[in-house]
Amino acid sequence: MSERLRTHAWPGTYDGEAKPRMGFFTDTSICIGCKACEVACKEWNRVPESPQGFTGDSYDNTVDLGANSWRHVAFVEQRKPLGIDAAERSLAEAANLDQLVAETGLQTYQEGDGLRWLMASDVCKHCTEAACLEVCPTGALFRTEFGTVVVQEDVCNGCGYCVPACPFGVLDQREGDGRVWKCTLCYDRLKDDQEPACAQACPTDSIQFGELDDLRERARARVEALAEAGAERAQLYLAGDDDGIGGAGAFFLLLDDPEVYGLPPDPVDATRDLGSTWAAAGVAAAALGAALAAVVLGGRR
Amino acid sequence: MSATTGATRPPQRSYHGNPVIKEPIWKPEIPWYFFTGGLGGGSAALAYLAELGGHEQLARRAWPIALGGIGVSPLLLISDLGVPHRFLNMLRMFKVTSPMSVGSWLLVAGGATTTVAATNALTGRLAGPARLAKPAAALVGLPISTYTAALIAQTAVPAWHGARRELPAIFAAGAAASAGAAATIATPVRHAAPARRVALAGAAAELLSVQAMEQWLGAVGEPYHVEQAGTYARAARALTVGGALLIGAAGARSRVAAAVGGGMVLAGAVCERWSVFKAGLQSARDPKYVVGPQRERVDGGRGHGASRRALDGRVAEGAR
Numbered sequence A: 001m002s003e004r005l006r007t008h009a010w011p012g013t014y015d016g017e018a019k020p021r022m023g024f025f026t027d028t029s030i031c032i033g034c035k036a037c038e039v040a041c042k043e044w045n046r047v048p049e050s051p052q053g054f055t056g057d058s059y060d061n062t063v064d065l066g067a068n069s070w071r072h073v074a075f076v077e078q079r080k081p082l083g084i085d086a087a088e089r090s091l092a093e094a095a096n097l098d099q100l101v102a103e104t105g106l107q108t109y110q111e112g113d114g115l116r117w118l119m120a121s122d123v124c125k126h127c128t129e130a131a132c133l134e135v136c137p138t139g140a141l142f143r144t145e146f147g148t149v150v151v152q153e154d155v156c157n158g159c160g161y162c163v164p165a166c167p168f169g170v171l172d173q174r175e176g177d178g179r180v181w182k183c184t185l186c187y188d189r190l191k192d193d194q195e196p197a198c199a200q201a202c203p204t205d206s207i208q209f210g211e212l213d214d215l216r217e218r219a220r221a222r223v224e225a226l227a228e229a230g231a232e233r234a235q236l237y238l239a240g241d242d243d244g245i246g247g248a249g250a251f252f253l254l255l256d257d258p259e260v261y262g263l264p265p266d267p268v269d270a271t272r273d274l275g276s277t278w279a280a281a282g283v284a285a286a287a288l289g290a291a292l293a294a295v296v297l298g299g300r301r
Numbered sequence B: 001m002s003a004t005t006g007a008t009r010p011p012q013r014s015y016h017g018n019p020v021i022k023e024p025i026w027k028p029e030i031p032w033y034f035f036t037g038g039l040g041g042g043s044a045a046l047a048y049l050a051e052l053g054g055h056e057q058l059a060r061r062a063w064p065i066a067l068g069g070i071g072v073s074p075l076l077l078i079s080d081l082g083v084p085h086r087f088l089n090m091l092r093m094f095k096v097t098s099p100m101s102v103g104s105w106l107l108v109a110g111g112a113t114t115t116v117a118a119t120n121a122l123t124g125r126l127a128g129p130a131r132l133a134k135p136a137a138a139l140v141g142l143p144i145s146t147y148t149a150a151l152i153a154q155t156a157v158p159a160w161h162g163a164r165r166e167l168p169a170i171f172a173a174g175a176a177a178s179a180g181a182a183a184t185i186a187t188p189v190r191h192a193a194p195a196r197r198v199a200l201a202g203a204a205a206e207l208l209s210v211q212a213m214e215q216w217l218g219a220v221g222e223p224y225h226v227e228q229a230g231t232y233a234r235a236a237r238a239l240t241v242g243g244a245l246l247i248g249a250a251g252a253r254s255r256v257a258a259a260v261g262g263g264m265v266l267a268g269a270v271c272e273r274w275s276v277f278k279a280g281l282q283s284a285r286d287p288k289y290v291v292g293p294q295r296e297r298v299d300g301g302r303g304h305g306a307s308r309r310a311l312d313g314r315v316a317e318g319a320r
């Protein structure tokens, strides 16, 4: 088992029962936006419907991850063809295209006409350093034998602490239920040596499931191939061990910067600052005691 | 906030302007709890010290205030839970990485000791246990006043996490101001001198620490000045200054002035907690507060390397 993929509780607390660390590699460059992952996840995990209405934000009416959306396909329309950076090629050319669209109302999404579509299926990252798990006071959130992060629905009391703790905004409280819910990386299926529902349903293999070590290997080869083919902004997101969350169990290949897809460009697990936070709280408590003593006793007549 | 230093840099981008992190789902119980925890914890310490200093009348009134503050706190917390009947799950474990877990145990200890202390102060019973319970309640009251700041700081919310060093001081000062103000209201004027001093010192410290936070946080502190958080902050300042002036000027002579001034300082402490609470929500809601500082870190070479591009055939850290 790879030293590098180690988390606080995995494999350490599982002794011989630890399984290889499993994860997702979501290669957004081949996502076709079919949302089969969203549907398969809902079906398998019996996730309630999440009607958001019509947003007008391209084909995205799921909006974000949450208690009732454990996979979310993002749709970004960009007026910038692959391989052509407006700053490098002529700005006049870009302006011409803009004008063409404005004059003719022509809206096509073919590559090369100045428009491109980015699609990406987002999911819980199953962080190596998972802030949600660290702050959970009940222990409902735990690290499985596969190195994934799961909420125990029979323990969670809906305190809501994990919700703002996650740097990716993954967790949310389910209305009428009170508990929080998120992707379990199909814990039940993993136990039966099955692939998670979303990965199995994905027709293009944009969502790849496997041992994290292998997935990272595959992803590196893929991003290099894409860079060679001219996708200069292609980047691996959360695929290392030394980022602000110690790397993710579910990582991504993106064609543009993370924030374009609604992902934070430099997420950090707040637990890294636990020491300075507790120190400040401790000093403040001690100062409060000293000041009260000085003021109450000092003025004694 | 937004990163627009270079001429070629595109303006900050986001996904359809949607939030990146989730807004906390905590209800109004939580900012109120910040206040009651501070009031209760501060009052326990004040009561014990007043007893030590021979201010019997003051101590006898501060203990029940401490019990009120610490007693109502768990009720507020339980009512905020999504599954209230599972509140005992808070005590399944003790986790130092979770300020909420630490705080739950502090409230258990504070609740038990303060109950004994207040019972003794009011009825004279339980004298034996109270000898231990009183100093213990005073001691536990101090972190009860400040750990809530650590709780909100240990999140991805920019206005809270960015202020992790400053918020505990504000909460401690607010606890002193609240405890002093409440005791000033409850105690006859001639016995309340130490309470008035605590109220004034706490109010001054609260104003100063809020000021200091604004200085130190710079752009990260913007959410504290705008929208509802800004309104609460201005109300807090006005009420705290006004109340302190009234207590200082007339609190030693007039019980009415002491009560009105004390009420204003208490209201100021409540508003300050609401300002902090709202600032967090505002900063979580707006992607510019979440993405902006992170993008600046990455562009400034201070990022943690979440995104890497392929360069020269190997995957290396990407610079824009």
Ligand code: SF4
Residues within 6 Å of the ligand: A124, A125, A126, A127, A130, A131, A132, A133, A149, A165, A166, A167, A168, A169, A170, A171, A182
């Ligand atoms: S992405 Fe968020 S919810 Fe998922 S493991 Fe990381 S911190 Fe927890």
Ligand code: SF4
Residues within 6 Å of the ligand: A132, A135, A136, A137, A138, A139, A140, A141, A151, A155, A156, A157, A158, A159, A160, A161, A162, A163, A179, A180
């Ligand atoms: S809401 Fe549930 S899972 Fe989240 S921190 Fe609280 S108890 Fe843990």
